[in-house]
Amino acid sequence: MHDPIEAFRASILAALCHAPDHIEPGRLHRFATGNRRGDTAGWCKLFEDRRGGVFGCYRQGISDQWCAHNRETMTPSERADLAQHVARAAAEREAQQRQQWAENAGRIEKLWAQCQPLVPGDPVTLYVKARGMPGVWPLPDLLRYHSALPYWHDDGNTTRHPAMVAPLIGPDGRMLALHRTYLSRDGRKADLPTVKKLTGTAGPLTGACIPLFKPRAGVLGIAEGIETALAAWCASAVPVVAAYSAGALAAWRWPQGLQRIVVFADFDKAGQEAADSLRARALAAHLPCEVLTPTTEGADWCDVWAGRDATRIEGGTP
Numbered sequence: 001m002h003d004p005i006e007a008f009r010a011s012i013l014a015a016l017c018h019a020p021d022h023i024e025p026g027r028l029h030r031f032a033t034g035n036r037r038g039d040t041a042g043w044c045k046l047f048e049d050r051r052g053g054v055f056g057c058y059r060q061g062i063s064d065q066w067c068a069h070n071r072e073t074m075t076p077s078e079r080a081d082l083a084q085h086v087a088r089a090a091a092e093r094e095a096q097q098r099q100q101w102a103e104n105a106g107r108i109e110k111l112w113a114q115c116q117p118l119v120p121g122d123p124v125t126l127y128v129k130a131r132g133m134p135g136v137w138p139l140p141d142l143l144r145y146h147s148a149l150p151y152w153h154d155d156g157n158t159t160r161h162p163a164m165v166a167p168l169i170g171p172d173g174r175m176l177a178l179h180r181t182y183l184s185r186d187g188r189k190a191d192l193p194t195v196k197k198l199t200g201t202a203g204p205l206t207g208a209c210i211p212l213f214k215p216r217a218g219v220l221g222i223a224e225g226i227e228t229a230l231a232a233w234c235a236s237a238v239p240v241v242a243a244y245s246a247g248a249l250a251a252w253r254w255p256q257g258l259q260r261i262v263v264f265a266d267f268d269k270a271g272q273e274a275a276d277s278l279r280a281r282a283l284a285a286h287l288p289c290e291v292l293t294p295t296t297e298g299a300d301w302c303d304v305w306a307g308r309d310a311t312r313i314e315g316g317t318p
Helices: 004-016 076-114 123-130 226-236 246-251 269-284 301-306
Strands: 028-031 042-046 052-057 062-067 144-152 158-169 175-182 196-198 219-223 240-242 260-264 289-292
Touching: 004 042, 004 052, 004 062, 028 076, 042 076, 052 076, 076 144, 076 158, 076 175, 123 144, 123 158, 144 175, 219 226, 226 240, 226 260, 226 301, 246 269, 260 269, 269 289
Parallel strands: 219 240, 219 260, 260 289
Antiparallel strands: 028 042, 042 052, 052 062, 144 158, 158 175, 175 196
């Protein structure tokens, strides 16, 4: 392949499985690496001389370089020139990302201000009840209700729906994104292509979680989703946070001062691998870590709690 633009694009495709349709040398491009509306996690820049370029994906944490020639045969001057191009592109990319994060932070703050505290009988409390946790009250303060949250469809249309909204908080205490679960008025999942979504982020999500509860007596649990975390709390009385995904659970950064972690793992491959990864990190830090897994393959802690003869929970604990 002799065309450097096509060779550069092929390299991006091989690494990210996505690439922009058009690449203009000397310009920093942003492009989608997933199916989310407005996704611009991918980035690339082919240098003006077309002899090299850089690319990556913020979501996947990938950053790589491409060179039109064999680097082993490059002269010291050519290598130095390539290094300068890479450094300038990195500075440009970082400045652009900081600006995007700042814009997203403003949107997150505005959306969070529109959300309301939960009250019995609203769609969120009805949804929690329908997930097998009737009578659980009060629910965590970080769970909020939006009465008419916009949903953007692939065809460009927008509809509005009730939603459960919760913030993802980074290890430094900053609100980095909002997790949205679209609902019907009677507390069921909305009839939409993607019921659960994250907003654009205001910073790296590594280590973040939805801190539904605070540690108690030095003990804190973690589960993947909000509903699973609530069910684990109901079943064990252990305060639990939600990681929002298996990958986030594996990368979670626990707060200082903990004496023990309890991982409420899903019984599937991704859940088990994530739990094992987190436990290994905790044990390496000399922090006791217990992994609890449902006995039925494919189950999570919502299934475990729903299978019990659940009665009303007094004061929020079994």
